[in-house]
Amino acid sequence: MKAFRIRLLSWYRKEKRLLPWRKTRNPYKIWVSEIMLQQTQVATVIPYYRRWVKNLPTLRSLAGAPTGKVLRLWEGLGYYRRARFLHEAAKKVVRIHGGKIPQEASLLEKLPGIGRYTAGAIASIAFGEKTPVLDGNVIRVLTRIFGIRQSVDRAGTVMRLWSLAGKVLEKSFPGDFNQAMMELGATVCFPQNPECRVCPVRSLCKAHRIKKEMFFPVKTRREVYEDVTMFAAVLLQDSHEKVFLQKQPGGHWWAGLWTFPFYNSLQKLRELHGKNGIRLIGQIRHSVTRFRINLKIWQKTVPARNLNRARGGRWVNINNLGRIPLPAPHRKIARLINSLSESGR
DNA sequence: GTCCCGGTGT
DNA sequence: ACACCGGGAC
Numbered sequence: 001m002k003a004f005r006i007r008l009l010s011w012y013r014k015e016k017r018l019l020p021w022r023k024t025r026n027p028y029k030i031w032v033s034e035i036m037l038q039q040t041q042v043a044t045v046i047p048y049y050r051r052w053v054k055n056l057p058t059l060r061s062l063a064g065a066p067t068g069k070v071l072r073l074w075e076g077l078g079y080y081r082r083a084r085f086l087h088e089a090a091k092k093v094v095r096i097h098g099g100k101i102p103q104e105a106s107l108l109e110k111l112p113g114i115g116r117y118t119a120g121a122i123a124s125i126a127f128g129e130k131t132p133v134l135d136g137n138v139i140r141v142l143t144r145i146f147g148i149r150q151s152v153d154r155a156g157t158v159m160r161l162w163s164l165a166g167k168v169l170e171k172s173f174p175g176d177f178n179q180a181m182m183e184l185g186a187t188v189c190f191p192q193n194p195e196c197r198v199c200p201v202r203s204l205c206k207a208h209r210i211k212k213e214m215f216f217p218v219k220t221r222r223e224v225y226e227d228v229t230m231f232a233a234v235l236l237q238d239s240h241e242k243v244f245l246q247k248q249p250g251g252h253w254w255a256g257l258w259t260f261p262f263y264n265s266l267q268k269l270r271e272l273h274g275k276n277g278i279r280l281i282g283q284i285r286h287s288v289t290r291f292r293i294n295l296k297i298w299q300k301t302v303p304a305r306n307l308n309r310a311r312g313g314r315w316v317n318i319n320n321l322g323r324i325p326l327p328a329p330h331r332k333i334a335r336l337i338n339s340l341s342e343s344g345r
Numbered sequence: 346g347t348c349c350c351g352g353t354g355t
Numbered sequence: 356a357c358a359c360c361g362g363g364a365c
Contacts, residue, residue, distance in 0.1 A: 039351045044362065078360030081353080115353045136351050191350070192364080225348095253359075285346080289359055292347090328361055 004145070004204050005170040005177065011200035012180030017042075017187070020049055022179075027101045027126035028059045034121045035086050035113060039079055042186065048077055060099055062090040071256060071325040078328070080256060085113025103127040116162075125175040132165035133178045134158070137185025142168075143217040144189060147206030151220040189213075227292050231269045232262040232333060234281065234299040237315065240341055244302075245324065246313035253288050254327040261313070262295070273300055282336050286329040295329055297336065 016022070019042065021033035032052055036045045052073050056062045062070070067087065074083035089111040093101055101108075105123035108114050114122070116134070123129035132138075139152055142164055150157040170177035188195050194213050196202045207213045235244040245258040263269045270278070278300040286293045316324060318341065321334040 035352095038353075039360075041350085041362070076361080078362090079352090081359065085353085113353070117352060255359090287360075289357080 001168060004168060004201055007200040007204075008180045008184065009170055009173060009177055012176060012183055015187070016179070016183055020046060020053075025126055027103075027122060028062075029053055030126045031101065031114075031118075031122050032086070034118045035082050036077060038082060038118065040077060044077070048073070059090050059093060059101065062087065063094040063099075067256070068325070072323070075257070075325040076328055076331065080254060080327075082113055084256065085111075088112050089114065101126075103129065105129060105131045121178065124178045128175060130169065130171045130174045132162065132169045132174075133182070134162050134165050135182060135185075137182040137189070138165055138178075139217055140191065141181055141185045141189050144194075144207035144213055145201065145205050147210070148216070149218055152217040153220045225290055225292050227294065228264070229294045229296065230262050230264055231266050232260045232295055232297050232330070233269050233273050233278075234260055234297060234333065234337060235273065235302045236299055236337070238301060238303055240301075241317050241319075242315040243318055243321070243337065244313055245316050245326075254330075257325045257327050257330075258316075259327060259330045260297075260333055266296075266298070269298060277301060281340065282333075284329050284332050293329070295333075297333055299337075 019033075021029055024030065033045070033049055036049055036052075055069070055073055056065055065087070067084075070083050070087045071080065074080060077083075092111060093099060101122075102111075103123065104127075105116075105119040108119040108122055109116060120131045120133040123131050124133065139161055142148065142161055143152065146164065148157070148161070150160070152158065152161070165181075168181075184199070184201075188199050192214065196205070196208050196213060199205070199208070202208045205213075207216045233244075237243070244261065246261050247258055248254045248256065250256065261269075261272075263272070278298050280296060281299045282297045284295045284297065286295060318334075318337060321338075326334060
């Protein structure tokens with residue numbers, strides 16, 4: 001255990017990537033980075049993180065920001081709930097902690113969007129609390145090093161892993177150690193084809209010893225995908241300047257973001273928007289959780305006099321689409337429209 | 346193209 | 356146990 005800590009930590013200090021959020025100990029910035037890094041890869045997060053701290057450099061600026069600005073800065077990152085929770089949590093810190101971010105994991109965990117992992121990460125990295133983290137990277141490293149054969153889909157296994165993470169934690173440098181575990185998982189101990197040749201702890205690794213790295217962690221949950229076809233309506237005003245968007249209600253995919261109207265049947269689209277003068281202009285594949293979506297895009301030109309009949313949505317100039325938070329597939333539709341309108345000129 | 350990856354809240 | 360999203364690997 002001692003050798004493991006020393007080798008891992010010295011490896012980390014030499015090899016760690018110089019990421020934007022590693023240049024600071026500002027707890028607000030570390031918090032923002034941790035929320036962005038939930039479910040999202042480092043390379044994707046970097047530009048979003050930079051833009052975020054430039055536009056909302058402090059906790060108070062976030063707490064005072066309008067929802068639209070927050071969502072626009074998050075657009076494209078996915079899991080938009082994270083942005084709403086972060087916003088709510090910032091307001092809550094101002095309201096009940098006087099604007100000072102709590103330093104203990106147990107208190108951080110009471111804030112929306114902060115679970116056990118994120119609480120541990122912020123507490124250990126920003127405040128030096130001796131508390132472990134357990135994310136996908138750490139799970140992979142621990143199950144391989146210790147050769148843990150129980151399924152990580154079982155709650156009992158996860159409990160055991162939390163306890164193990166606490167036991168291996170280097171208590172003198174909890175923040176660096178936690179980051180070292182995750183860094184190893186992210187840059188060496190890959191899910192597929194891990195780079196054991198450069199691993200600082202390969203000689204201590206059970207999975208490596210039996211040449212079965214790829215068989216850990218053991219997972220039992222089978223993915224059941226469901227194919228769905230959806231139909232998006234691009235209602236384009238006569239002059240080709242405006243399109244119709246709807247705001248997605250809470251409790252649906254892309255809650256709070258704007259989308260082109262979409263339906264689960266072409267018949268429904270035709271019922272609501274008429275059958276004449278519509279044409280298929282493209283299709284997009286996208287996945288949301290276990291659904292694989294085939295999104296067919298139908299365009300219809302609408303006379304300007306019909307613009308008032310905009311129930312539950314608004315007409316937007318196509319040049320302003322860039323300012324509105326759209327989920328990734330609908331952003332693609334927006335790009336498609338722009339390219340069609342440019343080639344049509 | 347298709348498959349795989351991943352924290353929190355409910 | 357499942358809902359939530361997007362991107363990178365292959």
